[in-house]
Amino acid sequence: MTVPIFYSISDDFTKYAAVSLNSLVKHANPATDYTVYFLNQDLSDEHQNDLHNLSSKNVHVKFAHIDDKLVKPIQNRKENFLRADFFTMSIFYRLFIPELFPQYDKAIYIDSDTIVNDNIAKLYNIDLGNNLFGACTDSSIQYVAKMVKYIKDVLALDPKKYINSGMLVMNAKAFRNEHFIDHFMDLLERYHFDCIAPDQDYLNEIGEGRILHLDPRWDAMPNENTEPIADPGLIHYNLFFKPWHFKGVQYEEYFWTSAKETKFYSELQSELDNYTDDERAVDRQKLDYMLSKEDKTENDPNNWARVKEREAVKL
Template identity: 25%
Template sequence: MEQPNNQEINIVLSSDDNYAIYIPVLLESIYNTASKNYKYIITIADANISNDIKESIANNAKNYSEFTINYVCIDNFVNKYRHLFVTFAHFTVSTYIRFFIPDILPNINKVIYLDIDLLIKSDISKLYEIDINNYMVAAAVDACYARELYYNKRNEVSYTENVIGLPKGVPEFNAGVLLINLEKWRKANLTQKCLDKLGEIGVPRVLDQCVLNAVIKQEDIYKLPVEWNYVWHAQLENLEAITKSNIFNEVIKEYNEKINQIKIIHYTSSVKPWNIYGPHSDVHVLEYLAEEWWSTASRTEIFTKLLILQAKKSITSNKLTNNVNNTKRIYIFNLRMFKVKQLERSKIYYLFNIPILKIKTYF
């Protein structure tokens, strides 16, 4: 393991106002497990987070003795490239901030990037201490993408090999937890390579994650054990090994072995602990992992606000459940081409999961 050269760990988060309300829960989980041998510099890439939410974050973190929280407005980094950034569902422009971390922290050579929809269950300094001097990033396999490669319902195999350019059978890494060698990144001019590749692909299926997988060479990726980024809705612990794909079998095996050793829970997909019981929720989630998030939330000063927000969403969900015709999907040659989602007062039409038309309805 690499010994710390100094006593600081830099961590980057990125959020707009929609997700920022959940930052205190993530910070609480980091603080509760963090080694006291370090100071933690938290840089939040700010995509127009409101002052009220910033105040809530500050109030909740006021007793975190080893933490410093800074905000960096992302506009100066992304405005020039907004025409490239495709967004849909729960993904916003803030997800692309991963491309610009070397510019946001120009004097830092090593950093941890974390998505907001995480819960830290183990000392984050152990992740930071991994020696990546010979690597660009440390990242864990995206188990959900490995599963999609196996089933190949949307021609993931062809997309992965021909668009992303990964070797045959190799799934993407998940970009929600990254340990990044910024010095190596800068020397490779990787930010510009990411932007060029994004322009080339146009509409990557998993947005910036696809781009990062396309531009970072396999030999530059330190393979993190899955417990450092355990994607919660993969449901691999309930699947039997499948002989068709050895790589998929290895992922399943690792998930089975690590189910009780999770260091970071990643609440992937649009289903989160805070909306797990909504009308469109995926029932194939691990409910007890959501309970762990709420248990941590209960120790924050925003817990009451979160409960009120959850109650409002539940009321809205009940109204929608009584008025919607759910979601219709249209497949052509086993490829999902179109989707129509009926909301309370509108219909949204999707092409390849990208919203293309919204029509008001009255009923």
């Protein structure tokens, strides 16, 4: 048996992914076999080598190129902007994992802005039952009033059950058997839902009622309103406050401990040192801009809440 783990990255995110991969390898069980796949469209040979060099005897690193035709229906339009800021196809790659890798009935997906602080096979061994996937409640938005309002009024979901898609334990067999990707594409092409978190909103809506909510230690996110989790299994530097751009970020020590063990440490340290206060102020403003979508989408006749009054969107 092998534990399959997937990242989706663009070339400019390699250095952060390398820090995450290093932490995953460090906490892997020597008696377990793991295969880590990097889904990408533009990863350079040099960066593939950098990531491959972090593999170990039982943690194998592979690369999967995403075919343009596969994702052609997902277009560069404002509805698909990540954090209402820019378009990146890579946020949607995770949805295609079950179709692209039919040899796996179960798979783990994690974002690249993460640190693995425990044996990730523990996640894989969780029994999903008939659920489509396991994930953690998005703790980073529970104190953001505008986001809570968006989840309630635009998505018509319970904010306490709204999951973050940066870590998923996927029931790949159920995704395939129930034609998840066909349903996703159908909704995308018919409605072009204007989402604050595009892939995440689709997962929450399509998976409603069939999401296994996991222990929050498996998606611990920096939060200025809460005490840190004492023993985080996976840390996710969600939204804008990245330890390579901001000092004093909650859980930053885990990132830098792993970063020091990679070839990218000095580059990352330099990135932090050279990031200006003006750039940090822009990052903070991006959060406000992201949330400004709420007013417009609340009145959209084809928002999630209105469409759900007319038809079922969940599987």
